[in-house]
Amino acid sequence: MTLLPWIEINNFRGISHLQYEPKQVNLLIGRNNSGKSTILEAIYAVLMGKEVPTIFNQGRYLNRYGINVHAERASISADNHDFFISCSLSDLPADFSEKIVEKLNLVLFHNAKFTPSPFYQKKFIDYLINSRMVSFSVLDGNLRSIDVTPYKGFSEKLAADSQSIFAGADISPEDLQEYLYQFCRMSYGFSENVDANVGNIRFINNSDKLFYQVTADPLELIELDKFVLEHNLLPNVERLMEDGVVYRENDETYFLPYTVHGTGFSILLNLISTIRQCRDGVLLIEEPENHMHPGYLQVFVENLMLLARKLNVQVFLTTHSYDLIEAFANYSQYDEEESVEERDLIQITRIVKRRDEHELYNYTPSEAFAEMVEMKMDLRGT
Amino acid sequence: MRKKRVVLCEGQHDLIFLSLLLGAENQSVVSKNWGQICGASDLSGESVTIKNFLRSRCTASYLLKQDENRNTCIHQMWIIYSYEREYPIKVVLDSDNGVTLDTLKNEMHKKMRKDLLNQESSNLFRLKKEEESGVFLYPVTLTKEVKRVTGKALDSVRGVDLQKEILQEFISNAPEWVHELRDFLLH
Numbered sequence: 001m002t003l004l005p006w007i008e009i010n011n012f013r014g015i016s017h018l019q020y021e022p023k024q025v026n027l028l029i030g031r032n033n034s035g036k037s038t039i040l041e042a043i044y045a046v047l048m049g050k051e052v053p054t055i056f057n058q059g060r061y062l063n064r065y066g067i068n069v070h071a072e073r074a075s076i077s078a079d080n081h082d083f084f085i086s087c088s089l090s091d092l093p094a095d096f097s098e099k100i101v102e103k104l105n106l107v108l109f110h111n112a113k114f115t116p117s118p119f120y121q122k123k124f125i126d127y128l129i130n131s132r133m134v135s136f137s138v139l140d141g142n143l144r145s146i147d148v149t150p151y152k153g154f155s156e157k158l159a160a161d162s163q164s165i166f167a168g169a170d171i172s173p174e175d176l177q178e179y180l181y182q183f184c185r186m187s188y189g190f191s192e193n194v195d196a197n198v199g200n201i202r203f204i205n206n207s208d209k210l211f212y213q214v215t216a217d218p219l220e221l222i223e224l225d226k227f228v229l230e231h232n233l234l235p236n237v238e239r240l241m242e243d244g245v246v247y248r249e250n251d252e253t254y255f256l257p258y259t260v261h262g263t264g265f266s267i268l269l270n271l272i273s274t275i276r277q278c279r280d281g282v283l284l285i286e287e288p289e290n291h292m293h294p295g296y297l298q299v300f301v302e303n304l305m306l307l308a309r310k311l312n313v314q315v316f317l318t319t320h321s322y323d324l325i326e327a328f329a330n331y332s333q334y335d336e337e338e339s340v341e342e343r344d345l346i347q348i349t350r351i352v353k354r355r356d357e358h359e360l361y362n363y364t365p366s367e368a369f370a371e372m373v374e375m376k377m378d379l380r381g382t
Numbered sequence: 383m384r385k386k387r388v389v390l391c392e393g394q395h396d397l398i399f400l401s402l403l404l405g406a407e408n409q410s411v412v413s414k415n416w417g418q419i420c421g422a423s424d425l426s427g428e429s430v431t432i433k434n435f436l437r438s439r440c441t442a443s444y445l446l447k448q449d450e451n452r453n454t455c456i457h458q459m460w461i462i463y464s465y466e467r468e469y470p471i472k473v474v475l476d477s478d479n480g481v482t483l484d485t486l487k488n489e490m491h492k493k494m495r496k497d498l499l500n501q502e503s504s505n506l507f508r509l510k511k512e513e514e515s516g517v518f519l520y521p522v523t524l525t526k527e528v529k530r531v532t533g534k535a536l537d538s539v540r541g542v543d544l545q546k547e548i549l550q551e552f553i554s555n556a557p558e559w560v561h562e563l564r565d566f567l568l569h
Contacts, residue, residue: 031466034466322425322426326425350464350465352464352465352466353466354466355511359464361464371461372425372426373424373425375428375454375457375458375461376419376420376422376423376425376426376427376428376429377426377428377429377461377462377465378425378426378428378429378430381465381466
């Protein structure tokens, strides 16, 4: 199932307007500055309520970003075509912001499983107004009548978190913002498969790939161990451990920590391990090809497809790699039984920025293959 | 650096004709046929050919490509249009009694999902957002028009030099549409 079947981005970073219909596994290609990473960051921002943490912004939250800059507002649509926007209350007409507060009151308190005391209700609304940020849903420019039915199915975790917020527990304002964002996102009936556990939404940017930490979970280690052996990623491997690899050679065993292994190997393990943690969620990866041999890329694509389907993960990748595009375009090309269904899961999207407008050209793997092979075009752009 | 332009055409006669037309205007030309484009790279020969042409060390102003009558010019034009480009693209084709124009429009709607053509005359269609790019349709098949003007059948002549001579003679006595084509290629 595709968690995000339709995406609209307005005035977010370099993108003024863009509509996009992704599939389960999406490969975004295009020149530098064409907006590939911005799409990934917009998806992350709307699902998490904060920016992708980078060395430049240290993971600033959208409220700070939006208020300070005033030009950067993210809007994204879910499968029900509702808009989710982040903006400053002070930017809105007074009567409109009053309606928002009124509706917030209704959504947050009147139909909730938990009902804080009026004192904390006021405190919370004041906090929202003072922080000058609120996430809400609008349709055709007006607050729609709010259906609280989906809200009733909230996880206990979120309810417990919210309880502790209102009770003045030790929660940072940043965490509060994130919970609030998740809370509002959920309250408008965003896909039920994206639950309040933000752990199933992962963004792997270029620097993250290099910091690999194998899970301490023994079951996960066994799976990774199997994976390394099955694909013969390293010769003579006996066992994968939490902090390194045990090898056997001529009846002798020896241990080597991950730090002495190649970057490509670590990145591949990191990526595969991360996909496994994204069950029923969204995985965003920037340029997975970096540091990896084309042979590893093939293994990566095969396992990505397998796990994405098995674990119901929607994947968004950006790339500049011809090898990766070819691997996707060629996927299941010669396996007639599986090819049709599996190729339907893949979409290759070429983004072209022309006079500040972003144009998207979508390809099925076979269309991409035809354009590459028959028309001799370089899909990455000329 | 002189502005570089890419011209797509259908066959060998067109290639010679357009080369002569541009040569007469002191424009330097590189010509490629489909076989040469495929030979440039297994997967991205088209892109490699274009990139080589655009490099500063290539001094030619025009890249003329003929698809050896494979009938792919229109399809390819819209594919190339969909890429980011720093060069105008010009397509020169036989009108084929209106069939070519229909195909051009059908492919445009299929690939681009919008109307990008601006009709300037019965032969010339420029792109709305990129006026230097466009399509020129010969009102009459080139070989027929050459026969009418020069009395010589281009098809029955095999040597390239002889074909050049005939086409040169044709250009010297060219009908009005050839002047329009020349303007389109130059501007």
